[in-house]
Amino acid sequence: MSVINLQNVSVDLPVFEMGGRSLKKRLAGLGRRNRIAEDSDGVVVVRALDDLNLSLQEGDRVGLIGRNGAGKSTLLRVLAGIYPPTSGQIYTSGRIVPLLDISLGMDELSTGRQNVRLRGLLLGMSDAEIRRKTEEISAFTELGDHLDLPLRTYSSGMRLRLAFAVSTAVDADILLLDEVIGVGDASFMKKAEERMLDLHNRAKIVVLASHGHEVIRQMCNKVLWMDRGRIRAFGEVDVIITTYIAEQMSVSVPSS
């Protein structure tokens, strides 16, 4: 049974380079509305997530929307276990696969095939699972003999093919996606989209952050609207997207 439960989750991200006293004072003086404050150790922090309560069940395909800086990527990182919450509790059950940075863990000096293993291990695949899937992954990349050459000899499109093929070969219970991943040339794009859809359909819970409302309408059955680190609304796709768009058209103050 796959679930995600967040109780009163807040995340403060420290701004380490902000050492100057006067600058600290000025920013801290902006107050909570701007989500910049000083913590108890005197470190300037941005409150990226502010007291989130959320419960997701199997079958939920959640589109994350919100203005720049609203907290979408931070929420995905917290769900992926990359950022620990500063306060509050997170409970998840099921294999979580974050496709947030698909090239993470790949090594320039290792061959394509070796990188399939490295990236696979990082995504939580077992050695046996990687061995079982290596041929299929290799075929999907269409990189042929290049798979035996080091990654440093690959073009950027070839790197993406390899990273995408291995990252989407994993079986996810909970799939976390940040925007739609660009995957090289047009011929590869079509089969990449099909593979992505298949992965999405097999996952029990999906959380997808996107500024593309059409993508969310097609792929999601719920929407979570983030606003300044808080949940503004959670529920029916069309209703929330329509309200969100109407508000964006009527308000044009800069986000903070």
Ligand SMILES: Nc1ncnc2c1ncn2[C@@H]1O[C@H](COP(=O)(O)OP(=O)(O)OP(=O)(O)O)[C@@H](O)[C@H]1O
């Ligand atoms: N490394 C960081 N250090 C300090 N503050 C950060 C860091 N990363 C993000 N933030 C802050 O956290 C808040 C949430 O940012 P986040 O990246 O989660 O927003 P987002 O909704 O994904 O935005 P976008 O649509 O622009 O990608 C913002 O106020 C941002 O300034």
